[in-house]
Amino acid sequence: MAKELKELTPRSENYSQWYQDLVIKADLAENSAVRGCMVIKPYGYAIWEKMQRILDDKFKETGHVNAYFPLLIPKSFLSKEAEHVEGFAKECAVVTHYRLKTNHDGTGVVVDPEAKLEEELIIRPTSETIIWNTYRNWIQSYRDLPILCNQWANVMRWEMRTRLFLRTAEFLWQEGHTAHATREEAEIEAKKMQGVYADFAENYMAMPVIRGVKSESERFAGALDTYTIEAMMQDGKALQAGTSHFLGQNFGKAFDVTFVDKEGKTDYAWATSWGVSTRLIGALIMSHSDDNGLVLPPHLAPIQVVIIPIYRSEEQLNQIRQKVDGIVANLKKLGISVKFDDADNRKPGWKFANYELKGVPVRLAMGGRDLENNTIEVMRRDTLEKETISCDGIETYVQNLLEEIQKNIFQKALKRREERTITVDSYDEFKEKIEQGYFIMAHWDGTPETEELIKNETKATIRCLPLEGDMTPGKCMVTGKPSARRVLFARAY
Amino acid sequence: MAKELKELTPRSENYSQWYQDLVIKADLAENSAVRGCMVIKPYGYAIWEKMQRILDDKFKETGHVNAYFPLLIPKSFLSKEAEHVEGFAKECAVVTHYRLKTNHDGTGVVVDPEAKLEEELIIRPTSETIIWNTYRNWIQSYRDLPILCNQWANVMRWEMRTRLFLRTAEFLWQEGHTAHATREEAEIEAKKMQGVYADFAENYMAMPVIRGVKSESERFAGALDTYTIEAMMQDGKALQAGTSHFLGQNFGKAFDVTFVDKEGKTDYAWATSWGVSTRLIGALIMSHSDDNGLVLPPHLAPIQVVIIPIYRSEEQLNQIRQKVDGIVANLKKLGISVKFDDADNRKPGWKFANYELKGVPVRLAMGGRDLENNTIEVMRRDTLEKETISCDGIETYVQNLLEEIQKNIFQKALKRREERTITVDSYDEFKEKIEQGYFIMAHWDGTPETEELIKNETKATIRCLPLEGDMTPGKCMVTGKPSARRVLFARAY
Structure with a gap:
């Protein structure tokens, strides 16, 4: 093992390889026989169980209950919300048959063409559609609201390039789906859950996060606002650690979920959804670990x-x-x-x-x-x-x-982020600094076009419009047009 | 609600309808838009969470750890174990595509024929194959054994006739998969987990169970022995509440999982697998509830x-x-x-x-x-x-x-089972009594043919060869041939 340890690539040499080595050598996870799908090994799963227990307690303290909705979703549901379908159609696994037959020529089993499904089903990439289709029958009156459900589940997104924990075709997560009688209540809920995630990230993962709201292009497909927590990894790249979406009445309208309010008027229900996933284990690793291996925060370490x-x-x-x-x-x-x-x-x-x-x-x-x-x-x-x-x-x-270690690794991560977060006004300086791994607060003219141009030229994206910090207007570093405020740019995982 | 309560069909009138009414009216679960897949509602899920917590603690006390393996399994894996494939091929959901494309003629999304998978994948009906394919890389020496893994997961079996909790296309369960260096150790493990299940059923669900071993025809596909716990429902029918399988070296051989033993000799690893599922919620309901609604044992009641x-x-x-x-x-x-x-x-x-x-x-x-x-x-x-x-x-x-109630409902269920368990020697009496809902201890000649005949003529199956009770030989009630011992017959869910 001393020998194997030596084989952990140093971070300075190849950060990405160091991560990959560490996940494997620390027995956290490995690739499976199915492309893009991982096996979470017992030690990695033990960290996930600790995360689950703490988050689940927090969800319950804030009034939520758990439920379980089907893995499979009728294909037609996906297209009911126009933006949602654009976001997810290309990465869905599609179930078209439900039966195999044994092939007696020795080649094993083959799909039975007789048993083709009438309507194809997709494996859930996220559950808004099947859940809002269910909520239609649960909601008649304002008395049925709010509905505050969460589910712990596996989801599937057919990603082209995968990395253990960070981006896998199948991953484990929780997804909260709430329904409310008013816009205001739904917005409060979405922000509250962002707060729950931030608290968890900082006080359990020892990972400082910036709370903010996404730009339009970076929003969840179907959301009016996406609240996010963004963390800086040791290489200066950002990792989106959790998101909470205010969905407005989009899914209420798409699935015809109406209710009669106190005044007897009929309206569509207001929605939120929010989730964190096994990706957090990747974030945890990349926040604190070193060339000798993992550094786990005591609040999440399976063995303290x-x-x-x-x-x-x-x-x-x-x-x-x-x-x-x-x-x-x-x-x-x-x-x-x-x-x-x-x-x-x-x-x-x-x-x-x-x-x-x-x-x-x-x-x-x-x-x-x-x-x-x-x-x-x-x-x-x-x-x-x-x-x-x-x-x-x-x-x-x-x-x-143990408490001191918990605080120390948080402070260390915070110090790193503060040292590597800078304010930039010229696009040339931006290009130079983004290459070196910084979080950059810069002015942007607010258009998706400029955002896209920056992304194409520098691989940096707008991580968020931070909830706190400098709110003074200025001029876009690219176009010189007016900018309402500085936003946070970074390259991201 | 008083009104709705009246609508609960009395058990004496239609037991099956009573069950269906109760699951719906007590807000435990409902059918979803996807045929055979249920939505587990918050109150039903709260019972499952209690079950999970208790079982998970018991698994850990007996040395097991949790892990997570992929939802999707390459089709070819299924055919590597000959009996396993016969048991599961006909009820597998098959994933053949991984992408949809938006259809701009307004009909939503369609499967993109370009994105057909090279090898079709099945949604796990159980995970022996993918797990043993993984274990091959985990096991080299006897020092790597035993491996004692469990996973909490969803599985999918495309059943034709489904009933909420009792038989659904998708269900939640845990599946333990262990690997051992000796036959003896694996057999001890399989029996030990049957014991864990029996303890859980009796002391938490307040549901008395008969421990036994399955006849050859009723074994799990790929097992050498299936240990079972069988409970009697209020209508006198049996419900298989949990099974633990001694798999011999079948999966070790199918997936080439070998290890070097203490003497330096290479052998195939020995296997067990064991599982209980959300079916237990159905068993819980049918064991204790009455015409006024659910009767929950205090040890599992979400609200006590x-x-x-x-x-x-x-x-x-x-x-x-x-x-x-x-x-x-x-x-x-x-x-x-x-x-x-x-x-x-x-x-x-x-x-x-x-x-x-x-x-x-x-x-x-x-x-x-x-x-x-x-x-x-x-x-x-x-x-x-x-x-x-x-x-x-x-x-x-x-x-x-609360403790008295826990004991009382167990005693009540036990008394019912004892009153409705009889010894029968003539096939005519058997036919008459099975119709009335009894557990029947009878002699059988040990052949699958006689077993099949009884099943076809009476819908009764051999639930198990009980571990305890009358072991004296006799004559088969059907053929008159020698019988080694009485076995337990019943109609079953």
């Missing part, structure tokens, strides 16, 4: 503390075990997940490297001298700093250290 | 206690609220989920009927006289018995009552 015994004899191991058992029990009482790794088929050095690779926030090690001195060695993964301290009160020390 | 105020004025409501707030807080401290329903748009009578329909185990009601007397009315859903008791110590009373 690992304890490794260093021993010369079975007798010494038993002495260490005796000492460590109490520490393990006390840490568990504090709600800390801890693993005592006394496997005898691996040397301590291998274990050290392995848990560094796996990003375990705190490593404790105890050897013969520690036994004599009632001490233990503590290593923190974020800074790789080691110190030897007394076993008395070690549990509280570790508890505090 | 509902408190309803009965008031004449806003002032009186406030007094009740003050009194009830403390009770609610204390119940929550005991880990009991409680809802205080003070909605003013519904009368208490409507609420009573509604929570009966929803199966809330304990209902508390407080009115003006209760306020004066420091009392509260307690109604238990399982027996519909009411009593008025002092508010002092009400929390402990309710806590104990």
Whole structure:
């Protein structure tokens, strides 16, 4: 494993290869036999489960309930919302048959042409259409509103170029779909869920995010407004970490979802939708990890503390075990997940490297001298700093250290973003800086044409119109036309 | 709602219609626009979430970890295991295309024939094939074993006749897939998971089950042995509630999954798989519910206690609220989920009927006289018995009552099963009794031919060879040939 660790490409050499190496070597995920679809391995899935639990609690605290809607959607539903179909038609997997027949010439199974579906079905790329078709029967009166549903599900988008976690044909996500009696209430909901995502990103993933609203071209297909949280990765590129859409009455109209309001007037229901996905695991990796492996924030680490015994004899191991058992029990009482790794088929050095690779926030090690001195060695993964301290009160020390690590990696990511976020007024400087991996606040004339031109020439997109920051007007860096405010540009994943 | 309640068909009149009515009226699930695929509504999904949490904890306690494998499986994989393909080929949804194109003649979207997949993909009906294809790369040595993975996922089987929860084209489930170095270890694992399922069924669902092993014809396609738990529904029919399969080396051989054992010898890995699904919700409903609605076991009820105020004025409501707030807080401290329903748009009578329909185990009601007397009315859903008791110590009373209800509904179901399980020696009596809804222990000559004949003539199948009970040999009730032991026959869902 020490050997395998060496094979992790350094970030400075090839950031993209480093990411790919890390995902594989840390046992997070791998490619499957189906192009673009990944296998999420147990260690990667354990991170997703932690994310799910925390997010699900937050959704419930804000009044949402979970439900489940069909995987398959009639093809015709997709075309009911004009913009939605434009956004998704080209990347849909289409089910046309429902039966195979065994071929007795030895070639296995073939599609039975007799069993062609009357109407083709698509595998959901997102569920607005099937859900709003269902809501039509759930909503008659304002008393039936709001409906605040979420679903945890797999979705499928046939992407041409895929990367583990960041962009895969199938991915896991949650999608909230709410229906409201008023425009205002729906807008509040969409912004509230953006807030929930931002809180999760910053306080659990330790990943600072910029909250903003998307430009028209970058909106979700069918939305009037898309609220986003954008994070900066270590290479200065942006990653869209979560979006919350105010959908207006578009889906209400497309699926004829009407209700009678308090005054007896009939109106279409107002909608939002919002989602985050297994992409967040990619964001987590690229925010904090280093050339030695993963750096996981303690709030999301499947194993928060690992304890490794260093021993010369079975007798010494038993002495260490005796000492460590109490520490393990006390840490568990504090709600800390801890693993005592006394496997005898691996040397301590291998274990050290392995848990560094796996990003375990705190490593404790105890050897013969520690036994004599009632001490233990503590290593923190974020800074790789080691110190030897007394076993008395070690549990509280570790508890505090986990919180400090959580804060430290957030601060480190925040500092990086602040250092690499600049204000630019000339398009030449923009081109130069975007190449070097910066978030750039620049003036833009507000037209999709200029946005498109910038994108084509520099690969930079408008990540968002930040909710906070400089709101003074100016002149577009490209056309010189009036600009209402600076917007955030970056290259993005 | 009182009106709607009346519309619940009585069980004695039409058991099947009663079930259908109840699923719809209790807001558990409904049919979707896609034939055979259901929408699981929030109240139904809340029960599934409770099931998931408990099962997931049990899987982890027994050493399993979660992972996630692709939804889509290359068609050719299915045919690698000869029996497996025979079992599933006819009910697979097949994906043949991955792109739609917008049709500008106004008819929406059509399949783009240019974007036909090179190899067709099926939507997983179960994941043995894709998982064992993945395991090939995970397993080299006995040190890599056992692999103890589970996944929570949706699967698709194109069933002709569907019923909400009991048999749907898409359903949610968990599927465990384990790999072992020895036959013995895999057999122990398969039996262990049958035990986990039985424990869950009996202690959480309050549903007594018979543990047994399937006859050859009823085995999972590709298994050497299928361990099952079988429950009796109120109409005397059996429901297979969970299965755990010992797969031998069938998938190891089909996907060439070999390992080097301790002696340096190469062998194929041994496999198990095991699963339970949203079908359990159907089983739960049909085990305990009555003509007034659901009866949920307290261990799985999303709302365990509902408190309803009965008031004449806003002032009186406030007094009740003050009194009830403390009770609610204390119940929550005991880990009991409680809802205080003070909605003013519904009368208490409507609420009573509604929570009966929803199966809330304990209902508390407080009115003006209760306020004066420091009392509260307690109604238990399982027996519909009411009593008025002092508010002092009400929390402990309710806590104990919930446990009593849990036990009572289990005992009631057990008593029913015992009364309706009989031993039969003549085929004529068998035919008569099976018609009346009995579990029948009878002798059978052990041949698939006799099994098939019985099935065709009586619609009864061998549910299992029970692990416990009468093991004495006898004569087959049909052919008179020797029978090794009695087996369990029933009609089944």
